Amino acid sequence: MAEEDVRPRHRGGAAGVPCKMTCFECLQRQIHSDFSADLLFRYGVSDSALPFGSAAVVEVNLNEGAEEPRSVGAAAQFLLVRLPNQDDVFFGSSYSLDNSKLDDLSGERRGSSVENDSNRSENSAGVSHEDNSDLATFNSGSKHPFDRPRAFMRHVYITKLITSLSPGCHIGIGSYTVIEDLVSKLLSGSTEDHVISSLHLFLEGKAPGPCAADFLNSIGLPSFMEKDVPYCMRHPNIAPIIGVLQTVGYTNLLQYKTPYTLENIFHYSPNTLKSDWQIRFLMYQILCALSYIHGLGSAHGNICPSSIMLTDGYWSWLSICDGRLGTLDLKEVSVPSTNGHCCMENCPCQNIYANLRLSASIDWASDFRRWWVGELSNYEYLLILNKIAGRRWGDHTFHTVMPWVIDFSVKPDENSDAGWRDLEKSKWRLAKGDEQLDFTYLTSEVPHHISDECLSELAVCSYKARRLPLSILRSAVRSVYEPNEYPSNMQRLYQWTPDECIPEFYSDPRIFSSLHAGMSDLSVPSWAKSAEEFISLHRAALESNHVSQQIHHWIDITFGYKLSGEASILAKNVMLPTSDPTMPKSMGRRQLFSRPHPMRQCCAPNSLHNPKEHWINYHMPRNRSNKNINSSGKLDITQSPEQDCILSETSYLQELEEAASFCEHARYLCPVYSFGENIRKEMVINEQTDEGSMTCTLKRADTENNLAVSSESSDVDLACLLESFEVDDNGSMGFQELLLWRWQSSASEILSEHIAGDIFSVGCILAELYLKSPLFDSVSLRAYLDDDVLPGLLQELPPHVRMLVESCILKDWRRRPSAKSLLESHYFPPTVRAVYHFVAPLQVLSKAAARFQYAAKLAREGALKVMGPFAAEMCAPYCLALITTPLSDNGTESALCLLKQYVKCLEFHAVKSLVFPTIQKILQGADCSHLKISLLQDSFVREVWKHLGKHVYLEKMHPLIISNMCNTTHKISASAASVLLIGSSEELGLPVTIHQTILPLMHYFGRGLSVDGIDALVRIGGLLGVTFVTRHLLPLLRTVVLSCIDASHGYKPEPLQSWNFLALIDCFATLDGLVKLLPQDVVLKEVVLVAFISFLCIADWHREIAPELCYMFLEKYHNWKVEFIGGTSRSDGVENANIQRAAFSSVSSLDYNPAKLLLNGVGWSIPQSQGIKGIKSSTYYKKLDNQRSMIIKDMVNSNHDTLDPWFWFPSAAASWDVTDIFGRVGGLKDELPWKIKATVLCSARAHPGSLQSLAVCHDECTVFTGGVGPGFRGIIQKWELPRMNCVSGYYGHDEVVNDICILSVSGKIASCDGTIHIWSSLTGKLISSFAESSSNFPSSSASKVNGDPAHMLTSNSSSGIYSNAFSGSMYTCMHHLDFADKIVAGMGNGSIRFIDVAQDRKLHLWKSDAVENSLSSLVSAICSCGSDKLQAEKAALSPHWLAAGLSSGHCRLLDARSGEIVALWRAHDGYITKLAAPEEHMLVSSSLDKTLRIWDLRRNLSSQSNIFTGHTDGISSFAIWGQDVISISRNKIGLSSLSRAAFDGAQQLHILPRTLYSADRGMRNLSVLSAISILPFSRLFIVGTEDGHLKVCC
Secondary structure (H helix, E strand, O other), rough: OOOOHHHHOOOOOOOOOOOOOOOOOHHHHHHHOOOOOOEEEEEEEOOOOOEEEOOOEEEEOOOOOOOOOOOOOOEEEEEEEEEEEEOOOOOOOOOOOOOHHHHHOOOOOOOOOOOOOOOOOOOOOEEOOOOOOOHHOOOOOOOOOOHHHHHHHHHHHHHHHHHHOOOOOOEOOOOHHHHHHHHHHHHHHEEEEEHHHHHHHHHOOOOOOOOHHHHHHHHHOHHOOOOOOOOOOOOOOOOOEEEEEEOOOOOEEEOOOOEHHHHHHHHHOOOOOOOHHHHHHHHHHHHHHHHHHHHHHOOOOOHHHHHHHOOOOOOEEEEOOOOOOOOOOOOOOOOOOOOOOOOOOOOOHHHHOOOOOOOOOOHHHHHHHHHOOOOOOOHHHHHHHHHOOOEEOOOOEEOOOOOEEEEEOOOOOOOOOOOOOOOOOHHHHHHOOOOHHHHHHOOOOOOOOOOOOOHHHHHHHHOOOOOEEEEEEEEEEEOOHHHHHOOOEEEHHHHHOOOEEEEEHHHHHHHHHHOOOOOOOOOOOOOOOHHHHHHHHHHHHHHHHHHOEEEEHHHHOOOHHHHHHHHHHHHHOEOOOOOOOOOOOOOOOOOOOOOOOOOOOOOOOOOOOOOOOOOOHHHOOOOOOHHHHOOOOOOOOOOOOOOHHHHHHHHHHHHHHHHEEEEEEEHHOEEEEOOOOHOOOOOOOOOOOHHHHHHHHHHOOOHHHHHHHHHHHHHHHHHHHHOOOOOOOOOOOOOOHHHHHHHHOOOOOOHHHHHHHHHHHHHHHHHHHHOOOOOEEEEEEEEEEEHOOHHHHHHHHHHHHHHHHHHOOOOOOHHHHOOHHHOOOOOOOHHHHHHHHHHHHHHHHOOOHHHOOOOHHHHOOOHHHHHHHHHHHHHHHHHHHHOOOOHHHHHHHHHHHHHHHHHHHOOOHHHHHHHHHHHHHHHHHHOOOOHHHHHHHHHHHHHHHHHHOOHHHHHHHHHHHHHHHHHOOOOHHHHHHHHHHHHHHHHHHHHHHHHHHHHHHHHHHOOOOHHHHHHHHHHHHHHOOOOHHHHHHHHHHHHHHHHHHHOOOOOHHHHHHHHHHHHHHHHHHHHHHHHHHOOOOHHHHHHHHHHHHHHHHHHOOOHHHHHHHHHHHHHHHHOOOOOOOOOOOOOHHHHOOOOOEEEEEOOOOOOOOOOHHHHHOOOOOOHHHHHHHHHHOHHHHHHHHHHHHHHHHHHHOOOOOOOOOOOOOOHHHHHOHHHHHOOOOOOOOHHHHOOOOEEEEEEEEEOOOOOEEEEEOOOOOEEEEEOOHHHHHHEEEEOOOOOOOEEEEOOOOOOOOOOEEEOOOOOEEEEOOEEEEEOOOOOOEEEEEOOOHHHHHHHHHOOOOOOOOOHOOEOOOOOOOOOOOOOOOOOEEEEOOOOEEEEEEEEEOOOOOEEOOOEEEEEEOOOOOOOOOOOOOOEEEEEEEEEOOOOOOOHOOOOOOEEEOOOOOEEEEEEOOOOOEEEEEEEEOOOOOEEEEOOEEEEEEEEEOOEEEEEOOOOOOOOOOOEOOOOOOOOOOEEEEEEEEEEEEEEEEEEEEHHHOOOOOEEEEEOOOEEEEOOOOOOOOOOOOEEEEEEEOOOOOEEOOOOHHHHHHH
């Protein structure tokens, strides 16, 4: 086949005659003329490298209040495609259609509606039209519409096709008002409301009308496909055209613009679709849309990545504005520049682009060869590279880029080096300097040199400031327009910007002229007399020999191999990566080449630019021989140039070979997705010359038949719909099933060659989704068509994918499978179909509330449950994204139901990553919605506790509940939050309540804490009892009062003084509430002293403030009336207002004592002398605390069952430092500080022998201890911390338990003594056990420990510790993978076993390599790390890596998916005791070599030396909380911080060991510590000892 047959070209017009494109400036003028200047022209859309086209992205500004559908990506941005009115394009130039004819052609079903088919709007199911006879104004001569019946019937066919694919589109006269109405209707969510309403009726068992059946039929639900239901709905995967608008000479198609296309994903964010399930789901959507189109008897004709649109939720729309439908090619046409035209006479674009020799479409290989030999100029070739990279003319955010080639200091002269820019360095590097870039690279957390694009929006708008509207300058440059701040001349502009140039400075002299009064013209350099001369000289410099010999370096930096890898580091061109590479992007740096770009060989392009100036002679070769020019006047690359063309004959041939190799390697820049134009004849299937047969190709029946058939589908009920959601993935897809499918699909009937062409395109896209590179280019397609040579890339595809692709690209189009056959293949698992059937109705263009109510109804009926947790997880993003809008009462009920169903049906990791962000967003909302109140109910919180555990609630919800009581104007939400906190306090436990509720509320004292917050503190105190109030609440309040008083000394900033006084008011209000709850003797003993000290201190230090403070308190909390008299307060900052002095009408100010406020309430008063004495007695409370400590110590030694819960927990006031909280002007920290005191609060004997392992339940009230029991057998004890007593245990182990894992909130526990036991913590009964057979591991494979005895963990005969650890078939440690409910177990021979707990079976085994068997390969520790961010399938949710620590001190880093060893290094000099991964890139390890080390996995592991030293004995374990690490070594703990590890070189950090003391500081811990675990929400940690004790510490 000839080359031109497979070259990617496009035809325009109905008959294949190219339509002339319009320059973007004229296109903008046309749009503004036909509609309005209010229709914002963003940028033109073109397939050409030049700014010519017939489509544009426009924006409509609407009034606020419209609800945007979630399926719409960019708000109010649309694609406007303008088609000239020809005979075969919609409205023929000689036809006019009145309203009745439009009705007849619309296919609209009169008399049918959603409810009883009586009230449907006229344009709900068919085409809407103008009720205006002015459509006849487009008649250009013919008086009768049937003067040319053939063309008219073709118009009928196309109109019916458009209305079938987008039934709700509006056809009529075009105006800006019409566009506003259409967009407003779309954004208000009413375009397809009738569809979702009909589906609601169907779920309720009512007569839904035909809409529901039509829609469910269109998405391929099996029960509905059996019925011959006609299509009358828009398919959810076809991009809707909302308007077909007629203007003078043009038909305008208005279509949504989604944020992304599949082409954007391929170019800028290929990692977005790395999940196999996500790829399958996307392909299923595309095939569903194609099946629908093919079912209408038509073909799309242009399936390619750019025609597949993607929304924010990765829902795909197949664009029909750039596809070929019927005889109509709606794709914007790429034609030679000679066909470009300007609608305005003397348009400057006619001269600017007249002589550019760019071809009709871009074929990079051909264009590269033309540039390399000199047929294309540098300017033209750079425009081509810009277009391939996706850059767009006129789009300021992603503008076409050009290099600066001179610095404008002198006139460019090739005989001199002065004034030329160094093209081997980026403009950013030239502007910033190498020293600054090196510093940035070395000191940044993410190493990079460049933090911005090579051409930013700020730079583009500054360059074009004199031509752009001021509104754009204010939004993109600076909100305050200041013309003098813009560079005034070219040299200053070049020095000012670190960005590259734009093409206008090489082509358009108008860019220098200012349109704004006050902003002068941009001055040209002194060596140019005018803007026109500057453009000519500047362009000549770009085309000069000097630049031509260097331009390939700039291409390497901007588009080539210096964008990544080692080359980018050497070129100081490393870009700052995006925060999340998995997020889709619509623009960015695209690396076109992975090899160095060849230097241009012919340095003199035969350009015709500006022939009047004859500047081309400046840089043309002087003595070129005619033998290098072929008969067509072009250079012949087979002929070598003369000696004066720089290269010799041999050198030329060598460079030619390198250029050919480079061109061959970059063939992927010329992708092909169809056979070629030679096989495209006509797109109408079986088109007849008979006029009446033309419309019969559409499978639509008459209205009467439609209604009759629709009524037949009433026997299909909700049960049939729920069956389509059932998922059974146990029978996995096999290769044999695919072979059978391929044989069966080859017999399927394809209606036409054109439909088969769509299937070919589908195969190409499917292959590219896996290969990340196009399957075919022009060369490989020609080889396939001529010689049956399949592309070699096919071999890189997975076998099942390769089989599908090969079936789709068969040369014999009759044997290709149909779209329907592909949908039925085993390639698509049941989860894909179930998710699609559930999600597709949520994509209709209707109100968000109606859509998620539909989802809630399905969920309530059990749809999420029957489809399984994984499919439900895939549905969650589409459903939960709809809940954030304001809701009605019914909507609130549905949203709450949907959230509860997802909490029940999803797995733990999915709820945490998907559901909780939605809950958090609702709780953070400033409004008081019904949904927020529902989430603050006790019933919902207990659902969270039940399915996820209290730790997830405390981490994700609890802080937001507290924030709802602070700085809020909504009484209802604050009250609901208060009730929830009160009700949950007792069950959460005293330590958690104090640290997570009491202290955070007190931190809001003076910062807007509502009355409900005060009430919560008081009622929690009343609920937990007098002991709690006296031991915890009152000391905390005393600490707050004294801290505020101390902070009021001296001069303080006004906000700080205000906060202190307001905090005192909140504190007194809390005391006032507690007085009513406590017995009188307690009030006298505890509350009175606190109040008395506070008021007298204030009165003594601030005599004028104390009365005002009291009056504020009385007015705020007791509604006392006061009468203000003269004078103003000094405390101007209290509540940001002047507080005046007050006098009570019934009490003299001289008789009033602040302390009487509380003292009189209990009928007791004290002399002032006693109050002062109380102040001076500062040791009273200290002695009281010491006495309580002694009592607790005695109580611990007595019977625990008779003690109050949490008897051992001390007052938090002793360790709570509020100075930082109340002394800081700013917000609260994310985490409150935890100061570890190394104090043993309570101790109990847990085991007669050594306690070897600990596991803390999520509620932090239960602890499991594993160790040595009677007879040296391993036992596990279950301890309840409130009373510090053992309640039950598990006694099924024969050996010492070396590890414990809590598997879930349901109560399953895994424990290991060489064999793994899974048992129930509720009953203590064994569920299952796992062991390895010794026959699977020959004795030679079990390596012996031969390391340094001082650093190795040895067997302890007295306690039985690790008595079987060195047996190769025994499990030595465990790690639980929460996301998948799997256990990873290390073994004595270095192997790793995976165990599926849910399915009760062993999975794969990773054996140790022979090289490692020479080491001491006992696996002593395991950890993993994965991202909490949502991926598209389970495999992507797994950890990125697993780390295994060995007894030899080595550490293995393994790929968690394949088991491949990523790294193996010597981490320690002795036995590794523990590993942990606090962050995704960080690993912490401890060892018996007395060191704790931190590893940055992003850097070279062997050269790192971030070591914490200081322990005198080996570190047996450690625990991490935030950035703090607590390590244990012998009888001491060590504190260290991860934030101190800088990772910028070798360093040693010191650990300060601390001895554990008893609470009274009288007894030092002498026991050897063996295990440690942290209770993060309780601010406690527990340790186990070798003598069997369990100790709770703080």
